[in-house]
Amino acid sequence: MKEKIQEIEGVLRKYGQEHLLRHFKELSDEEKENLLDQILLIDFDLITSLYKKVINHEKNENQQDLQPLKAYEWDAIDNQEKQQLYDIGIKKIKDSKAAVILLAGGQGTRLGYSGAKGTFDIGLPSHKSLFQLQCERLINISRKCGTYINWYIMTSPVNHDETVQFFDDNNYFDYSKENITFFKQGILPTIDVNGEIFLEERGKVSMAPNGNGGCFLAIKDKGILTEMKEKGIEWIFINGIDNALVRVADPYFLGFAVKTGLPSASKVVSKKSPDEKAGILCYQNKRPAIVEYSELPVELAQKTNDDGNLIYDNANIISHLLKLEVIEEFFNYEIPFHVAHKKIPYTNISGDIEYPSEPNGYKFESFIFDIFSYVVDMAVLKVRREEEFAPVKNKDGEDSPFTAKNLVLNLHRNWLINSGVDSKLLDRKIVEISPLTSYNGEDIERELIIDKLFQSGTLLI
Numbered sequence: 001m002k003e004k005i006q007e008i009e010g011v012l013r014k015y016g017q018e019h020l021l022r023h024f025k026e027l028s029d030e031e032k033e034n035l036l037d038q039i040l041l042i043d044f045d046l047i048t049s050l051y052k053k054v055i056n057h058e059k060n061e062n063q064q065d066l067q068p069l070k071a072y073e074w075d076a077i078d079n080q081e082k083q084q085l086y087d088i089g090i091k092k093i094k095d096s097k098a099a100v101i102l103l104a105g106g107q108g109t110r111l112g113y114s115g116a117k118g119t120f121d122i123g124l125p126s127h128k129s130l131f132q133l134q135c136e137r138l139i140n141i142s143r144k145c146g147t148y149i150n151w152y153i154m155t156s157p158v159n160h161d162e163t164v165q166f167f168d169d170n171n172y173f174d175y176s177k178e179n180i181t182f183f184k185q186g187i188l189p190t191i192d193v194n195g196e197i198f199l200e201e202r203g204k205v206s207m208a209p210n211g212n213g214g215c216f217l218a219i220k221d222k223g224i225l226t227e228m229k230e231k232g233i234e235w236i237f238i239n240g241i242d243n244a245l246v247r248v249a250d251p252y253f254l255g256f257a258v259k260t261g262l263p264s265a266s267k268v269v270s271k272k273s274p275d276e277k278a279g280i281l282c283y284q285n286k287r288p289a290i291v292e293y294s295e296l297p298v299e300l301a302q303k304t305n306d307d308g309n310l311i312y313d314n315a316n317i318i319s320h321l322l323k324l325e326v327i328e329e330f331f332n333y334e335i336p337f338h339v340a341h342k343k344i345p346y347t348n349i350s351g352d353i354e355y356p357s358e359p360n361g362y363k364f365e366s367f368i369f370d371i372f373s374y375v376v377d378m379a380v381l382k383v384r385r386e387e388e389f390a391p392v393k394n395k396d397g398e399d400s401p402f403t404a405k406n407l408v409l410n411l412h413r414n415w416l417i418n419s420g421v422d423s424k425l426l427d428r429k430i431v432e433i434s435p436l437t438s439y440n441g442e443d444i445e446r447e448l449i450i451d452k453l454f455q456s457g458t459l460l461i
């Protein structure tokens, strides 16, 4: 251990991070080993360059060069074409040319839930978790295609074990276990305003997940990219965990992407209002980009066309499709990181943990959509918000479990009405339709439902 310590002391001196061993003598042998191992894994050059970025306030120089990006309207596509898109998408999935990556490595701070977000129950009558809802949608599509879609679930070191255990405890929600791969995203040290890496505990470096864009590095490092290539996978669906209505592996969307001939596609919804806190898909410096709501100038956010519609209207719902080759190409470039000024608990000189009330340091994240600026162009499909977007972000109020639950139940009610059930029959009834029964409102047997509606107040179909 002595040699290891000497080597590490040298490295820490070089980068001005000697304080990481400040409490070393107070630690047990095991804690010492752990701390040294953590330090060895730190990419100090990266942290140094990220800190430089912070002090230079380096912003994206091209930030102001924004142009609107025209989305295809789902509602403007006729039924015949929709069927054609569906057939193309189903064929790709049947031929095992598509896989799904689920981004589930976030910390869900705003939700105020200590567990992995995917295990969260938004309060539907079935009490299905967000993981189960997505899994059952995949089962539905897999059944239609006669093959299980490979599902890659990204976790973080913080929630990995819990996530795997949750699937195991629930028998993988009857999905085929061998078609599910869990993989951990990377983590990066957090730093204070002077560029010093925080200690979370006396013997533990403060680390945070490296953002949902960490997915690309992780699939490369864990050999998943190679595996996908070997399997002949062409298209990757990428979606977040926190949309209770997300249409995972949507065959229509895949067909749409294939038909446009572009290497990437994204689903968006219309903004609720000019000041909705949603990232906007547009062009930045002539390439597709998602501009965070805080970075979109107010005059652009409010700008309307002659019909009175917002020009920058493509709200991101984290539902993307990328060709595998786009991901491979991305590794030829330096992956950008974004800086977040945050409240970060840390261990002070005396060895006590402090919980700051104001932002005191920085976390670094890469975003999944950073890859968009490396694609030539992107096909954007504007879908109906009430059908495909029920975000679960905050504990209460907007975009909370409560609003998401109601969006799901309202949609299911509309599915029944569209299948011919008289809306009067639905008065004072709560009906939840399992994704195993219906993926997007299809396969609803009116007669059977009407029969059941007479029997109970809350109905699970």
Ligand code: UTP
Pocket: 103, 104, 105, 106, 107, 108, 109, 110, 111, 117, 154, 185, 209, 210, 211, 212, 213, 214, 239, 240, 241, 242, 318, 393
């Ligand atoms: P958010 O940006 O909403 O972050 O993630 P979050 O961590 O879930 O929530 P807050 O901000 O702490 O309240 C959008 C999607 O990206 C995933 C999340 O799991 C979610 O599906 N994500 C986010 C990751 O997979 N890794 C990350 O490091 C961050």
